[in-house]
Amino acid sequence: MFAPTVHLPTLHIILALAALHDLHLWSVDVSNTYLNGEMDCDVYMEQPEGFAVGNPKDTVCLLKKSLYGTKQGRNCWNRKMRTALQSMGFKQTYSDAAVYIFIQGDVHIILPIFVDDMTFALLSLRAIKQAIADLGTHFKLHDLGPTTELLGIQIDQNRSKHSLTISQLQYCVEMLACYGMGDYN
Numbered sequence: 001m002f003a004p005t006v007h008l009p010t011l012h013i014i015l016a017l018a019a020l021h022d023l024h025l026w027s028v029d030v031s032n033t034y035l036n037g038e039m040d041c042d043v044y045m046e047q048p049e050g051f052a053v054g055n056p057k058d059t060v061c062l063l064k065k066s067l068y069g070t071k072q073g074r075n076c077w078n079r080k081m082r083t084a085l086q087s088m089g090f091k092q093t094y095s096d097a098a099v100y101i102f103i104q105g106d107v108h109i110i111l112p113i114f115v116d117d118m119t120f121a122l123l124s125l126r127a128i129k130q131a132i133a134d135l136g137t138h139f140k141l142h143d144l145g146p147t148t149e150l151l152g153i154q155i156d157q158n159r160s161k162h163s164l165t166i167s168q169l170q171y172c173v174e175m176l177a178c179y180g181m182g183d184y185n
Contacts, residue, residue, distance in 0.1 A: 004078055004098035006112040011151070014099070014112055014121055018157065019164035023110075023121045025147035025157060026128045030081075030116040031140040074115075081113070084138035088131075102131070119147050 006014075018025050044060045053059055082092060090100040090111060102109035109131060110121040118135075120128050132143055147155055154167040176182050 004081065004113045004115065006098040006114055007096050008151075010096040010099055011112055014110055014119075015155070015164055015166065017110065018121050019162055021123070022159050022162055023123060024125060024128060025150075025155065026120045026132070027144040027147045027150065028118050028120070028132055028135065029142040029144055030118070031142060077115075081139075084135070085111070087138075088134050114151055117151075119150055 015025075017023065042062060044062055047053065047059060047061055085100050086092075088102070089104060090102045090109070093099045093101060096112075098113045100109075100111040100113070102111070107124065107127045108122060109127065112119055112121075120131055122128060122131075132141065135141060147157075149155060152168060152171050154169065156165045156167070158164070173182070176184065
């Protein structure tokens with residue numbers, strides 16, 4: 001299994017739909033993502049530096065929660081997140097496992113996920129607040145508000161003109177600086 005990461009072409013389609021249908025884009029971040037997952041097998045690790053119980057050479061730790069860096073961590077998080085979203089009425093798409101859809105009455109939500117970053121695309125601000133509140137019953141969240149950046153892509157949405165502009169200027173500037181070309185015109 002894997003930690004859910006939306007494919008870039010799928011994200012471009014969702015952004016195009018947001019522009020075309022005047023959808024609100026709203027981002028949330030899940031806190032301590034991997035710690036939300038419960039381990040489903042025994043995983044032992046050496047005691048971390050600065051933590052010593054018993055003889056550090058003879059004593060290991062049994063993980064009860066999943067951690068970043070473990071293969072089981074991303075698996076456990078994916079299962080926990082999928083279960084929570086399905087309990088809220090979301091359905092996972094077949095074409096991209098990191099995109100969930102919610103349809104109930106006049107509320108339609110597209111939810112692309114990149115590990116712990118989620119972006120709601122929908123018409124109603126009221127429905128956004130409700131969806132975030134519902135998700136908040138499962139996980140500790142940071143409501144990031146209207147989406148202006150997503151996966152390093154700057155997003156400028158002009159809802160009155162049904163347009164959306166994306167830019168990776170900051171990424172380009174950082175790459176130029178990384179290779180000593182930051183002062184080039």
